[in-house]
Amino acid sequence: MRKFLIVLEYELREYVKNKSFVMVTLLLAIIGALVLFAPRVFDMSDFLGTSSGEEQESDTDGEKETMLLYDPESLIDRNMLKQAFPDITWQDADSTSMIEDKINSEEVQAGFHVISYTEYDYYVLNSSLYSDESSNFETVLSASMRQNYFEENNINGDEVEALFNTPITVNEQILGKDSTDNYWYSYILVIVVFMLIVFYGQMIAVSVTNEKSNRAIEVLITTTTPNSLLFGKVIAGAIAGLCQVGVILGAVLISYQMNRKLWGGMLDMILNIPAEVLITFALFGIGGYFFYAFLYGAMGALVSKTEDVSKSSGGLMMVIMIVYFITLLQLSNVDGIAMKVLSFLPISSYSAMFVRIAMGTVEMWEIIVSFVILAVSIFAAGFIGARIYRMGTLRYGNPVRLTAALKELRKSK
């Protein structure tokens, strides 16, 4: 234990002394905080949508877009049109070719040719993915048709419209979990833990391989045990990674809490994470991170050159990617069988069980069993990793294949 602590301390100290590691941490934390403090310095009311109504009106007056309407039968109700398109100035066109010319010369944004109450042509230069102009126009056209019908048949249109559009008040009482709110936290945290594992896992694997490539391993393994060495190195790398993410995330979360009002709660869905979600993330997310950190450490021990690390860790990366995509795809079905199975496997419980806790229905015994499996797997990965590390000692040259390494471990038992 004493030797493990010495290795841990030495390796951690190297991270702290590493100028680029410290600089990146501080720089990202400062940039994150500066962005979130920006509304205190700059007027971002337009961007944040927190400006007053008057300001908005005066702003929008000067920036109104123009659209053309060719309505030879005068079917459209102009008042309705203005209400549906408050930011648009409407001009009449006398032909479709005029609409086309003005759109092509970019004098107007779009144009409509009303053929009948049930048919119209929509002209636009470039169609936008998020444009709602066409659907708004359809609403106005169909309302105009109803208005016309009511007038022709002497029906009180206002009464009928009021009947069809009676507002209904919904009081949602969520007794379990609000999946809408938790969806974004879960989404973000699944990505965070994925990035933690991939980025820092690779860093840990490289640091283990370095020991072989600089030939220090023979001195080290004759000085202490492989368990102390691998556990010390991996846990130091994992702690360094967590500290880096913690400092950056902490700076961002604190800065956001200090400026939340100025942001108008705009980033609540990402940055106002409830404590219980953070706790389950800490248990499963960090557990999974340690599990993979040890596996990455073992992969690092299979090669003797840092440029070969990606070769040995390719399979591991594939598993992580598959788990990541399945979890994200199943976010809308967290109580499905796929997520239930994944939430018990140590390779995937770090995200699947965490998401189930955040968004689905899960029994306490399931959480305990899953966490125990994960905890046991972390230690198993550590001890197997240490044996691979020891076995890989003095094996220079071509990378050792994982299957060959495991076979040899079985033989040496």
Place this chain on the structure above:
Amino acid sequence: MKLEVKNLIKSFAGTEVLHGISFEVEGGRALGLLGRNGAGKTTTMRILMDVFKADSGEIYLDGKTFKPSHEKIGYLPEERGLYPKRTVIDQMIYLARLRGFSTSQAKSNAKKWLTRLGVYEYEARKLETLSKGNQQKVQLAATLVCDPEIVILDEPFSGLDPVNSQILKEVVGELIDESKLVIFSSHQMSYVEQFCDNIAIIDQGEVVLQGDLKEIKKSYGKDRLILSAENYPLNELNDKLKTDGKYPVKIHGKTKDYLILNIEETVTKNDFLTQLIHSDIWIEYFGNYEPSLNDIFVEKVGEEDEEA
């Protein structure tokens, strides 16, 4: 302190590379492990250090099973290596602490050995910024930082210039004087000859010769003489001794200065000297043959190779 290695056998991938290595060494005496490349010296040392497990065989220290992790051992592996991007003093302290020292003890020991080996001025520098020779000295300081009782050095002189070799020679000499148990391998026979009391020559995974170096030299020089003449060049002297048929000697070998002769068992050296004095050979050198370690090594390993 006495270390006994008994009948070590080791195979790699089904090929036996050590076929029963045995030797022993005591504190205050140095054992030189000699052998050609691939003879099995490094594998033997790695088994001693528990880097590899032997397939069979025993190692005892003072009669008890030897466990390297329980002893204070300074090991300089053949594959030199420390952390190139870390400072000299940090890694020295780290290694000393791993061998059981407190931080303050580790620091003072690291400084002591860096000073002794003349690299103290580089303590705050990263290892990679030092010259190769100085890196070697730091490596040796790291080996000795725990004040070991047993010192195992695999090719310690390789890569050292004459000045650094001299420093290393002095340090190894001091270790022997301090009754440490020293085992080292080297291709440079002159160094082994200078401070090894015992040698073990390993060839193709077997110890082909071992024992007290003086005794070995004596036994190799027994019944052997050296001879050169003022009036005969060595080749002519060689022919004369062979063809005359009256001299009770056989030519064993030749150096650039003299012939090495095996004298017949029934004749004394005095008899042969008297015979020479009364012949037409004007003696330039006549004396007992004292083989160098190099001669013994070449002869022994050569013999083994021929037999193989």
